[in-house]
Amino acid sequence: MSLYLLIKLSWVVGALTGVLPIGKGFGWAEWVVLNTVTVGMAVIGIALALALVRPWGMRIPGALVAFCSWVGSGFLVSVLPFVLSRAFLGGGSQEGGGGADPAMPVWEGVLVQFSFVGMGLGLVLAVPGYLRRRWPDAFIGRVDDGPRTVPPWAAVVSAAVGLVWIYWAVGGKVGIAHPAERNTDWYLLAAAWGFWALAGAAAIWVVAGARPARWPRGLPLAFGWVGSGSLFAWSAWKLPLMLYVAMTDPADVTQPESLPVVVAVHLCAVVAGAAMMRTLVRTPGRSSATAA
Incomplete structure (x- = not known):
């Protein structure tokens, strides 16, 4: 760096x-x-x-x-x-x-x-x-070592956001105001963000539901960590930049996405990412659950 x-x-x-x-x-x-x-x-x-x-x-x-x-x-x-x-x-x-x-x-x-x-x-x-x-206690054991809870709403929101990005990555035009402004980087980033949103949602679902029971805890924790972080970090960064472009309307910059749609997507991503991380840190393993 x-x-x-x-x-x-x-x-x-x-x-x-x-x-x-x-x-x-x-x-x-x-x-x-x-x-x-x-x-x-x-x-x-x-x-x-x-x-x-x-x-x-x-x-x-x-x-x-x-x-x-x-x-x-x-x-x-x-x-x-x-x-x-x-x-x-x-x-x-x-x-x-x-x-x-x-x-x-x-x-x-x-x-x-x-x-x-x-x-x-x-x-x-x-x-x-x-x-x-x-x-160390958070990473030992298997998925079913912790208590089973209802999968949070954030996982559903994350999955919905991920599907929107995947839809755009494969060429979908709903919510796209200027299709000609999309380039290779735009498609690749949409695919990457969509993948991690879906992976994070699946990981949170596994941790909260304690299924599949025999999976090591470290696997869903890793995907939940990166997936929720990707949702929060990138959308918290992109959202003010897009609002700035919308307010100043520079002649040499045009965003591909419809502003209301992309603002809603990024807002949902920020909220879902933060809520998913809260679920991860509040879901104890066997040792911490026993101590509690």
Whole structure:
């Protein structure tokens, strides 16, 4: 993430001094604010990476580390299949995080992708190890070790959101206001978000219903973690960007989706993702249930 941090810092400084161009669809102030926010996110990512592997990371409040790990996994682990597919199929000009500049040099794009992929793979390795060290009881045993509860409404909402994204990924036009604006990246991202929404919904259903009974708890917890994080993180990021585009109506940016439809989808995704994570952390395993 240090590479990403340096690139974003150069964009902020370049915009402030007038030596670098402003990104497509943004004014000067909005471009500086957006990239300052991503600078902060990169700093948090670097601190998280260290906290997950250094001894002092176990002394930080667990909720803070878990939240940052969950959001980071939702952002980056969930799009690893997208990056792989994009490498084979070739993507359009739309960066996954939104607000990309089409004039970005190739080497900058490579370093940004290297940062995303490297951090995503690092989270795949480091987050499970950290969570098992800090909360070992949550990951032992099988699915039926915990109490059986009614599957939450959030799983149903997540499944509905996932089906909408899959429908769009296969070429569906309902809810699409400008079909010509869709490109390869748009289809691949819709497919990735749809997959994780459906996978997360299925995982929550398994954990809450304690079926199939003989499955190890770690499997649905992993898919529920990334699936709910993907719903929350990406929609919480995309929603204000889309509202900004709708309010400013820049001449050089047109969103493919109908604004009311996509706002409703992202709002449902944010709420469902947060509720699904709450279900995960409140569903104890055998040891914690016995202790309670």
